[in-house]
Amino acid sequence: MYVTTAVIGAGHAGLAASHFLTGASVDHVVLERGEVANSWRHERWDSLRLLTPNWLSRLPGAAYEGPEPDGYADTSEVVDLLERSAKDVPVRTGVNVTSVRRSPEGYTLTTSEGPVRARTVVIASGACNRPVVPTFDVPAGVEQVTPFDYRNPSRLPDGGVLVVGASATGVQLAAEIQQSGRAVVLSVGEHVRLPRVYRGRDVLWWMHHAGIWGQRYDELDDLTRARRLPSPQLVAGSTLDLNTLTSMGVELVGRLSTIRDGAALFSGGLRNVAALADLKLNRLLDTFDEWAGTAPGERHEPTRVPESARWRLDLRSGEIGSIVWATGFRPDYSWLDVPVVDAKGALVHDGGVVGDGLYALGLPVLRRRGSTFICGIEDDARDVIGHLVRGLG
Amino acid sequence: MSNGVNVQALLDAREVLKGAPEAAQFTWRASSKWQHGVHSTTKIQKFFGLGQEQSHKSESVFEADHPEIFAAEDNGVTPIEYLLVGLAACLTAGVASVAQNRGIKLNSVESVVEGNHDIRGILGADSDVRNGFNDIKVTFTIDADASQADVEALVAQSQKRSAVFDALTNPTNVTVEVA
Ligand SMILES: Cc1cc2nc3c(=O)[nH]c(=O)nc-3n(C[C@H](O)[C@H](O)[C@H](O)COP(=O)(O)OP(=O)(O)OC[C@H]3O[C@@H](n4cnc5c(N)ncnc54)[C@H](O)[C@@H]3O)c2cc1C
Numbered sequence: 001m002y003v004t005t006a007v008i009g010a011g012h013a014g015l016a017a018s019h020f021l022t023g024a025s026v027d028h029v030v031l032e033r034g035e036v037a038n039s040w041r042h043e044r045w046d047s048l049r050l051l052t053p054n055w056l057s058r059l060p061g062a063a064y065e066g067p068e069p070d071g072y073a074d075t076s077e078v079v080d081l082l083e084r085s086a087k088d089v090p091v092r093t094g095v096n097v098t099s100v101r102r103s104p105e106g107y108t109l110t111t112s113e114g115p116v117r118a119r120t121v122v123i124a125s126g127a128c129n130r131p132v133v134p135t136f137d138v139p140a141g142v143e144q145v146t147p148f149d150y151r152n153p154s155r156l157p158d159g160g161v162l163v164v165g166a167s168a169t170g171v172q173l174a175a176e177i178q179q180s181g182r183a184v185v186l187s188v189g190e191h192v193r194l195p196r197v198y199r200g201r202d203v204l205w206w207m208h209h210a211g212i213w214g215q216r217y218d219e220l221d222d223l224t225r226a227r228r229l230p231s232p233q234l235v236a237g238s239t240l241d242l243n244t245l246t247s248m249g250v251e252l253v254g255r256l257s258t259i260r261d262g263a264a265l266f267s268g269g270l271r272n273v274a275a276l277a278d279l280k281l282n283r284l285l286d287t288f289d290e291w292a293g294t295a296p297g298e299r300h301e302p303t304r305v306p307e308s309a310r311w312r313l314d315l316r317s318g319e320i321g322s323i324v325w326a327t328g329f330r331p332d333y334s335w336l337d338v339p340v341v342d343a344k345g346a347l348v349h350d351g352g353v354v355g356d357g358l359y360a361l362g363l364p365v366l367r368r369r370g371s372t373f374i375c376g377i378e379d380d381a382r383d384v385i386g387h388l389v390r391g392l393g
Numbered sequence: 394m395s396n397g398v399n400v401q402a403l404l405d406a407r408e409v410l411k412g413a414p415e416a417a418q419f420t421w422r423a424s425s426k427w428q429h430g431v432h433s434t435t436k437i438q439k440f441f442g443l444g445q446e447q448s449h450k451s452e453s454v455f456e457a458d459h460p461e462i463f464a465a466e467d468n469g470v471t472p473i474e475y476l477l478v479g480l481a482a483c484l485t486a487g488v489a490s491v492a493q494n495r496g497i498k499l500n501s502v503e504s505v506v507e508g509n510h511d512i513r514g515i516l517g518a519d520s521d522v523r524n525g526f527n528d529i530k531v532t533f534t535i536d537a538d539a540s541q542a543d544v545e546a547l548v549a550q551s552q553k554r555s556a557v558f559d560a561l562t563n564p565t566n567v568t569v570e571v572a
Contacts (some may be wrong), residue, residue, distance in 0.1 A: 031454075119482075161527065239443070254562070257563040257564055258564055260564065263563050265563075267562045267563050268528075268561065268562035269552065269559075269562040269563075271551040272549055272553065272558075275472075275549045276549045276550070276553060279542065279545060279546045279549055282542060283542075283546075308528060
C-alpha cells in the first residue's frame with residue numbers, strides 16, 4: 001500500500017490531522033492499532049470525567065451539541081465525540097505499526113497488516129502511552145497499581161493506600177479512594193493548583209479567553225519547563241486542591257524520595273512545593289484580572305500543610321496495602337526506527353515539525369500551551385498539516 | 394540593577410552543561426583531622442569539576458567541637474551547626490541569584506536558621522528519638538524593591554534550586570569506609 005501521508009493513531013490528534021489532509025486533498029490513511037478513541041476506551045478509570053467543560057470539546061468536524069455546555073463528559077461521551085469526528089476519516093483499525101524507517105520515497109511502515117509506504121508520516125500516537133513508574137524497591141506485600149490498571153477503589157487490596165503524585169490523576173484518585181473509606185496518604189511533589197471557578201466562571205474559561213492556552217511555543221520564556229509542567233489539580237465540577245483533600249481526611253506527605261529498607265522516605269520540602277503552587281496560582285489570577293482590566297477577584301486560603309508531615313512510612317507494617325503511581329505518563333516510540341528521539345525518550349521537533357516529512361501532533365505545548373487538550377488540536381493540526389502540504393510542493 | 398551575581402555566566406553554564414553532562418560532575422572535598430577530645434579541624438581547598446582538578450583561591454579552615462555544657466572545650470561550633478551554615482548560605486545565594494535574574498534589587502537579606510534537635514537520640518537515651526534535627530526553620534528578613542509576593546517567590550524559588558535544602562530534605566546514600 002502506498003499513501004502520500006500515513007497518520008499513526010486514531011485519537012483526536014490523528015483524526016484532526018486527517019480532517020486537514022482531506023481539506024487539502026492529500027491521500028492518506030490513519031492507522032490505529034485498536035479502535036477509534038482507543039485510549040479513552042481502555043486506558044481510563046471508571047469514574048473519569050473530562051476536566052475540560054463540554055463547550056471546550058471541539059474537534060474539526062465535531063463539537064459538543066448536547067444540552068449541558070458547562071458539564072463535563074464521561075469517557076463514553078468522549079468516545080462518541082471522537083467517533084462523530086471520525087465519520088469521514090479513512091481509518092484502518094486493528095493495524096499496529098511496529099516499525100517506521102526511512103526509505104528513498106519517504107518512509108516504510110511495518111504493520112501487523114503488512115507494509116505501508118508513505119511520503120510523509122504524522123505521529124499522532126499519543127503522549128500518554130505508558131504510565132511512568134519510578135523504580136523503587138517496594139516490599140513484596142504491597143500491591144502496585146498504575147492509572148492504566150486502576151478502575152475503582154473496590155479493586156484495590158485491603159489496607160491504606162499511598163497515592164504518589166498530586167496532579168490531575170493523583171488528586172482524583174486520592175479523593176475517590178478516601179471517600180470509599182480507605183485511608184489515603186498522598187505524596188505531593190511540584191504541582192499546579194487551580195480553583196474550579198474564578199469570579200463565577202470556569203477557570204478554563206479564563207485560560208481560554210485570556211489567551212493563556214493560546215500562547216505560542218516559540219514565544220515562551222522556558223519551553224522545556226512549559227513542556228514538563230504537570231497537569232493541573234483540576235477535576236470535573238468542583239475544586240479539588242490539597243486543602244479539599246485535607247478536609248476529606250487525606251494525609252499529605254512530601255515527594256517520595258526513595259524506598260529504603262521497606263520504608264518510603266518523603267522529602268521534607270512539602271511546605272515549599274505548596275508555597276510555590278500558591279504563589280503561581282496568585283500570579284495566574286493576577287494575569288486574569290489584568291486581562292479583564294478589573295479589580296482583583298477572590299483569593300484562596302494558602303495550602304494548609306501539616307505542622308510536621310511524616311517523612312517516613314513503613315510499608316511493611318500493614319498500614320499500606322497498595323501504592324497508586326500517579327506519577328505521570330510518557331509516550332512510547334519503541335517502534336520508531338528513525339533517530340529523532342532524545343536520550344530522555346522525547347521526540348525532537350520544532351512545533352510538531354520533526355523534519356524530512358515527519359510530523360507530530362498531540363504532545364505537550366507542541367505549538368501552544370493548550371496543545372495537549374482536545375480543544376487545542378484544531379489550531380495545531382491546521383499549522384502542522386499546513387507545513388506538510390507545503391512540503392509536498 | 395545589580396546584586397553582584399553574574400547570572401549570565403550561570404545561564405551560559407546551564408546551556409553548555411545541558412549538552413555535556415560529564416563536565417557537570419563535581420566532587421566537593423573536605424579533609425578532617427582529629428585534634429583532641431571532640432575537637433577536630435577540617436580544611437577545604439581543592440575540588441573536582443568541569444573535568445579537572447580545581448582549587449579555591451585559598452584554603453578555609455573549620456574548627457568543630459562541642460560546647461562547654463557538653464563538658465567539651467568549645468574550640469568551635471558543633472558539627473550539626475555546620476549544616477545550618479550551609480543551609481543559610483545556600484538559600485541566601487539562591488535569593489540573590491534569583492533576584493538578579495528577575496531584576497529585583499536587594500537592599501538587605503538576613504536570615505535566622507533554627508534547627509530543633511532532641512539530643513536524647515545521640516546520647517542513646519531513647520531509641521525512638523532520631524539523631525539528627527527534628528525540624529529546621531529558616532526565617533528571612535528581606536528589604537528589596539519588590540512586593541511581598543515577589544519576595545516570597547524569591548525565597549520559594551531559592552529553595553527549589555538549593556543544593557543544601559535538597560541534601561537536608563531528601564535522603565542521600567552515604568558510604569563511610571576505613572582506608
Ligand atoms: C488520564 C487522562 C485524562 C485526560 N483528561 C483530559 C481532559 O479532561 N480534557 C482534555 O482536553 N484532555 C485530557 N487529556 C489529554 C488528552 O486529551 C488525551 O491524552 C488524549 O487521549 C490525547 O489524544 P491523542 O490523539 O494525542 O492520543 P491518544 O488518544 O492516546 O491516541 C493515540 C492513538 O494512537 C494509537 N497508537 C499508538 N501507537 C500506535 C502504533 N504504534 N500503531 C498504531 N496505533 C498506535 C493508540 O491506540 C491511540 O488510539 C487526558 C489525558 C489523560 C491521560
